Amino acid sequence: MAVKVLIPTPLRQFAGKSDTIELEARTVGEALGGLTSKFGELRKHLYTDDGRIRSFVNVYLNDEDIRYLEKEKTPTKDGDTITIVPSIAGGMIL
Amino acid sequence: MAHNLYLSEVLADRIRAHGGETYPHECCGGLLGMDGEIAREVRGLFPLVNRREDSPRNRFSITPEDFRNAERAARAAGLDLIGWYHSHPDHPALPSEYDREHAWPWYSYIIVSIAQGEAQAMVSWRLSDNRVRFEPETITMGMKPNEKVAPRENR
Numbered sequence: 001m002a003v004k005v006l007i008p009t010p011l012r013q014f015a016g017k018s019d020t021i022e023l024e025a026r027t028v029g030e031a032l033g034g035l036t037s038k039f040g041e042l043r044k045h046l047y048t049d050d051g052r053i054r055s056f057v058n059v060y061l062n063d064e065d066i067r068y069l070e071k072e073k074t075p076t077k078d079g080d081t082i083t084i085v086p087s088i089a090g091g092m093i094l
Numbered sequence: 095m096a097h098n099l100y101l102s103e104v105l106a107d108r109i110r111a112h113g114g115e116t117y118p119h120e121c122c123g124g125l126l127g128m129d130g131e132i133a134r135e136v137r138g139l140f141p142l143v144n145r146r147e148d149s150p151r152n153r154f155s156i157t158p159e160d161f162r163n164a165e166r167a168a169r170a171a172g173l174d175l176i177g178w179y180h181s182h183p184d185h186p187a188l189p190s191e192y193d194r195e196h197a198w199p200w201y202s203y204i205i206v207s208i209a210q211g212e213a214q215a216m217v218s219w220r221l222s223d224n225r226v227r228f229e230p231e232t233i234t235m236g237m238k239p240n241e242k243v244a245p246r247e248n249r
Binding site for chain 2: 058065
């Protein structure tokens with residue numbers, strides 16, 4: 001099943017400068033796995049060293065946050081769109 | 095790689111003023127502008143509310159919804175969302191380890207130090223592509239000369 005993954009601007013440089021990547025995947029996890037297999041440099045920006053999606057990386061399946069679905073096991077169907085949306089955070093040391 | 099960011103005095107003053115208004119809490123907002131081959135330029139700001147209610151004196155947080163609103167505002171103005179600004183109340187304008195861990199590559203991160211409510215130093219940083227460190231970005235006060243504008247290929 002072909003799904004589209006929309007790449008946010010800061011990560012396009014690691015995805016062949018593309019804003020959209022089309023992949024075959026049955027779940028959101030498969031799609032992200034396929035994406036990081038194809039573009040290895042994306043991995044460290046999306047996942048922690050122990051393989052979990054970083055807390056400030058938000059993944060939406062057709063505008064629904066996958067945290068409220070079945071997370072990475074959320075099934076996908078033909079024509080679905082997966083969007084990676086950054087959360088921005090920071091602050092000083094205290 | 096040397097990074098260069100053009101920022102007008104008017105917009106710099108607006109960032110400083112925002113930091114003063116929210117003092118002793120951190121302020122935050124989006125940087126709308128244009129990225130070019132030689133330098134990038136801030137053309138507008140998108141001030142946001144610091145969503146980090148439990149610890150606003152030393153943390154800021156921008157939700158995905160705020161992010162999308164900032165992106166829409168940039169697109170509507172024919173610009174890109176090129177980075178973010180925030181303040182460090184009573185603390186130097188140096189990026190922290192916490193800043194680095196939560197940063198994204200490519201974006202410009204402006205930090206303004208606010209001491210006792212008064213704006214001090216303003217600096218800009220970019221995360222290195224391997225996430226290991228922040229690289230300083232030179233802020234040039236003023237408008238970017240037109241001849242240096244080179245639109246990005248993947249915009």
